[in-house]
Amino acid sequence: MADKKIYLSSPTMHGEEQEFIKEAFDTNWVAPLGPNVNAFEKEMADYVGIAHASALSAGTAAIHLALKILGVGEGDVVFAPSLTFSATCNPIVYEKAAPVFVDSERDTWNMDPEALEKAFEKYPNPKAVIVVHLYGTPAKLDEIMEICRNHHTPLIEDAAESLSSTYKGRHTGTFGKIGIYSFNGNKIITTSGGGMLVAEEGEITEKATFLATQARDPARYYQHSQIGYNYRMSNITAGIGRGQLLHLEEHKARKKEIYQQYREAFADIAEISLNPLNQDGDANCWLTCMTIDRSSSVTPNQVMDALAEQNVETRPIWKPMHLQPVFAEYDFIMAQEEARFAAEEDTSVAGDIFARGLCLPSDIKNTKEDMELIVHTVRKCFRG
Numbered sequence: 001m002a003d004k005k006i007y008l009s010s011p012t013m014h015g016e017e018q019e020f021i022k023e024a025f026d027t028n029w030v031a032p033l034g035p036n037v038n039a040f041e042k043e044m045a046d047y048v049g050i051a052h053a054s055a056l057s058a059g060t061a062a063i064h065l066a067l068k069i070l071g072v073g074e075g076d077v078v079f080a081p082s083l084t085f086s087a088t089c090n091p092i093v094y095e096k097a098a099p100v101f102v103d104s105e106r107d108t109w110n111m112d113p114e115a116l117e118k119a120f121e122k123y124p125n126p127k128a129v130i131v132v133h134l135y136g137t138p139a140k141l142d143e144i145m146e147i148c149r150n151h152h153t154p155l156i157e158d159a160a161e162s163l164s165s166t167y168k169g170r171h172t173g174t175f176g177k178i179g180i181y182s183f184n185g186n187k188i189i190t191t192s193g194g195g196m197l198v199a200e201e202g203e204i205t206e207k208a209t210f211l212a213t214q215a216r217d218p219a220r221y222y223q224h225s226q227i228g229y230n231y232r233m234s235n236i237t238a239g240i241g242r243g244q245l246l247h248l249e250e251h252k253a254r255k256k257e258i259y260q261q262y263r264e265a266f267a268d269i270a271e272i273s274l275n276p277l278n279q280d281g282d283a284n285c286w287l288t289c290m291t292i293d294r295s296s297s298v299t300p301n302q303v304m305d306a307l308a309e310q311n312v313e314t315r316p317i318w319k320p321m322h323l324q325p326v327f328a329e330y331d332f333i334m335a336q337e338e339a340r341f342a343a344e345e346d347t348s349v350a351g352d353i354f355a356r357g358l359c360l361p362s363d364i365k366n367t368k369e370d371m372e373l374i375v376h377t378v379r380k381c382f383r384g
């Protein structure tokens, strides 16, 4: 096995992060809030082009607060894509609401507008719709937003994976009533852990900040009229974020380059396709994924095993939520509902992508030699 481990997507630090942290230490703004938090919020809002932002402890916390702010509670229905990371959907259940999972389309792998329309036929009054821009590829936002508008349902954008991706020239995360970002360890920029909630309406981010700091009433004593949370980002964490934000465009450019390198390297292998990039947008290519044709004798596990032998980290595609034991009781809607019930097996697009796909190492620190090793190892699986 090679000594050097090649990572899927690990943190890349540049030095400025430490300067912002040092400043926090020097001024004793170590805890909990402070100038880095306010500055990071402003810098993020300016970067994505939205009016307001609230810095939080995680992307999951941001989704949770977005649902609370939209009034999601017990017995409510929330639509979410099936093909996503569980963090998109867990907060729905925190609030005792019921997720209804919506299938993907093949053009972007994201929530299928046709299936979303079907979901509204079956559940006319969901409290919210959550859309995800999976692996950084923007969803079909025009279609999804129109459906949400027609049904007077607010849209939450889970842009945890798509920070810096744009759709028709505008940043993902700024289309919905509320957008969320994540700065978890393997995201395109990281604060070691953290998240951000953004909105055009200042009332929304104020509410988020209020709930994230234990929901203290503006009274002389510690008085509470609502249940609060400890979800705020610390001043140290925000310092890392400020340093990272300076390099976000650079990270994106390198991620896009990695995608193109894989595209060229596998162009002659007909059985391999890469994850789609929305033609109406500019994807950040957070992770490059590949799928293998059904006709191929090679399986994703074989490719992942071959790469693991070379000390190369890979990851399966997110296992769809409608196939998760923990969400078994919740409904799942496909564009072709009839086909679904006629078939014995899972015929969903989400399930198909999961079964045939894997995530390739997309670490921006990968060297030319690293990329050659990965490409060589994958190609070898398909020879003979």
Ligand SMILES: *Cc1c(COP(=O)(O)O)cnc(C)c1O
Pocket: 057, 058, 059, 060, 061, 084, 085, 087, 088, 132, 158, 160, 161, 181, 182, 183, 184, 193, 194, 195
């Ligand atoms: C990472 C991620 C989250 C959660 O963000 P955290 O900051 O880890 O809580 C939510 N949704 C998606 C799609 C993600 O990839």
